[in-house]
Amino acid sequence: MQIIIIGAGAAGLTSAAALAKAGHSVKVFDPNAKPGGVLQGWQADGFTWDLGQLLVEGFGKDEPSGEVFEALGCAEDIKLIKDDRRYVFPDFSIDKPAQFQDPKWRIKFLQQQFPEDAKGLERYWKDYLRFTRLMTIVRQMGKVSGLSLLIKRMQLLGLMLPFAPRKDWNSQQVMEDYFKSPQLQAVFISILADFFTPPSQFQGLGVFALNPEPSFDSRIPKSIATGADQLFYYSLVGGTTSLVQALVNVIEKNGGQIYLNESVSRIILENNQVKGIETSSGEFFSADVVVASGGAKEIFHDLVGKEYLPDEFSQKVVDLPLMDSVFMLHLGLDYDPSPTTDGVCTYYYRTYDIEGSINESKTGVYHQGNYGFVIHQPSRRSPAMAPNGRHAMTIYTICPDQLAEGDWESQKTNFTEQLLAYAEESIPGLRAHIVTIITMTPLDFKHITHTSHHAFGGLAPIIGKSGISHQTPIQGLWFVGQQSEGGGGLAAVIPQAYRTAQLILEKSNQN
Ligand SMILES: Cc1cc2nc3c(=O)[nH]c(=O)nc-3n(C[C@H](O)[C@H](O)[C@H](O)COP(=O)(O)OP(=O)(O)OC[C@H]3O[C@@H](n4cnc5c(N)ncnc54)[C@H](O)[C@@H]3O)c2cc1C
DSSP, X not given: OEEEEEOOSHHHHHHHHHHHHTTOEEEEEOSSSSSSGGGSOEEETTEEEOSSOSOEESOSTTSHHHHHHHXXXXXXXXXXXXXXXXXXXXXXXXXXOSSOOOTTHHHHHHHHHXXXXXXXXXXXXXXXXXXXXXXXXXXXXTTOOHHHHHHHHHHHHHHHGGGGGGTTOBHHHHHHHHOSOHHHHHHHHGGGGGGTOXXXXXXXXXXXXXXXGGGTOTTSOSEEETTEEOOOEEEETTOHHHHHHHHHHHHHHTTOEEEOSOOEEEEEEETTEXXXXXXXXXXXXXOSEEEEOSOHHIIIIIIIXXXXXXXXXXXXXXXXOBOOEEEEEEEEESSOOTTTSOSSEEEEEOOSOHHHHHHHHHTTOOOTTTTEEEEEOGGGTOGGGSSTTOEEEEEEEEEOSSOSSXXXXXXXXXXXXXXXXXXXXXXXXXXGGEEEEEEEOHHHHHHHHTOXXXXXXXXXXXXXXXXXXXXXXXXXXXXOSTTBTTOSSHHHHHHHHHHHHHHHHXXXXXX
C-alpha cells in the first residue's frame, strides 16, 4: 500500500514505523524542521530541554509501550532509567524514604499526616489493590483468546462488581467518600490540574490510575499483591529526542521517507475514499491510506472539509473536550540545584483548591505560578543535556490557550519574572544561577503543533466525552494521536498508534 502519514509526532512516527516495517511504502510529512512534534526537544547554548515530556509510563520490558518498541525492533535503542516524581503541597511534601520500606509507605505517611482519615486511607489501599488487579487482567486480556479469554473476562467481572455502586461517581464524590480532609482529597486529585479537568468532571474510579504508587517510588516491586502488577515510570536517557531518533531509524531502515518543513494542506477524496494528499508546496502524492495526527479540527474541517463529513462526526470535532496550554521556561543553570529540587521531577502545588483553580484557568485567567508549577531537571539523568558542571531545568505551569485580557507576547516578560519569583520561594537563589533562559508561550506551542488551539495533553478526560475514532467515516482515512479516541500522553499515544497500524494491516489483508 501507498501510505501517507500526517505529522511526525509520537503518534505519526509509531504508526509509520509499524507500517514501514510491514513492508508498505510510507511517507511522513511534518511542517517542523525536526521530527517529534512536542518530543522534538529544544537546544540552546549547549543545553537540551524536553518540550513535551517529563516521565514516561509503561516503557519497560513487558509493559504496553515497551512491547511496541520490542515489536518494532527498537527497544534496545531506547535507554530508560526507572524514576519517580515528588509532590510538594503548601503544608508538607511527599518524599520517598531514604531506604525503601514497604509498598504502603505513602499511605502510612498520609495516615500520620491525616489521622482522622486513617480508616479511609486503609479502604482506599484495598481498592487500589483491587483496581491494580483489574488493570493487570485488562492488559492480559489483549494477549489471550478462547477459553483463557473467557476466564479473564469472568475474573474481571468479579473484580468490577464491588466498584459498581460508584461507577457513575465523579472523582470529587469518590474522594469525599474516602476522606474528610479537603487537603487529603487534593493530594489524590491534584494531577487533574495537568489534565485541565475539574475533579467534578473526571471519572471517579479513575483516581486510582492518577495515583500509581511506582510514580512516587520507583523501588516498589512490580507485583504488590497476588495478580496485582504495576507499571513503572521512567526518564528517557538523552531526553525525548532519543525516542524520536529510535522511531525515525525504524522508518528509514524500512524504506520509509520523512518530509520535513512540509505540511499537508489538503486530503484528496473521491467517492468518500482517500486518493492522496496535497502538500504546502503544491505537490500531489497519491495514497491508498492516510494516517493523520495533530489537531482534529484542522485535519477534518480544514484538510478534508465539513462538506465531506457526516454532520454528527463534524459536530463531534467541534465539541471535542480539549485541554489548554502550558507556559514554559527553559533554564540553563551554572550549578546543580539539588538537593532543593531533590529528584528529576517535582510538582509544586500552592493551592488545595484544584476544582477552583482549573475552572479559573478555563475562563482565560493565568495564575502565573501562584497555584503551582512543575520542575523537570533532565540533566540529572542525562548529563549530556547540559555542558559540564551545568544543568538544564524546565519550569512549567498550565495556562489558558487564550488569555481573557491582553496577549501572550506582550506579557511574556512579566509572566517569566513572576514564575521565577514563585519558583525561587522553593529554590532559593535560583535566578542568580541562570545563564540561559528561553520562554515558551501557547503561541510557540501552536506553531510547533500546527494547531489553532494548543491542547498540551490533547483530550481532556471528561466524563462521557471521547476523542475522534481511529477509523474515520472516510474510507482509507485514519486518525491517531492525542486528540483521537486513544487519548493523550505517551503511554496512550504509542500503543494506540501501533494498534491502529495493525488494524490497517488486517483490513488490507481482508481486501
Ligand atoms: C509540556 C508537556 C508535558 C507533557 N508531559 C507528559 C508526561 O509527563 N507524560 C506523558 O505521557 N505525556 C506528556 N505530554 C503529552 C505527550 O507528549 C503527547 O500526548 C504526545 O507527545 C502527543 O503526540 P502526538 O503525535 O499525538 O502529537 P504532536 O506531538 O503534537 O504531533 C503532531 C504533529 O503533527 C504535525 N501536523 C499537524 N498538522 C499537520 C499537517 N497539516 N501536515 C503535516 N503535519 C502536521 C505537527 O506539526 C506535529 O509535529 C506532555 C506534553 C507537553 C506539551
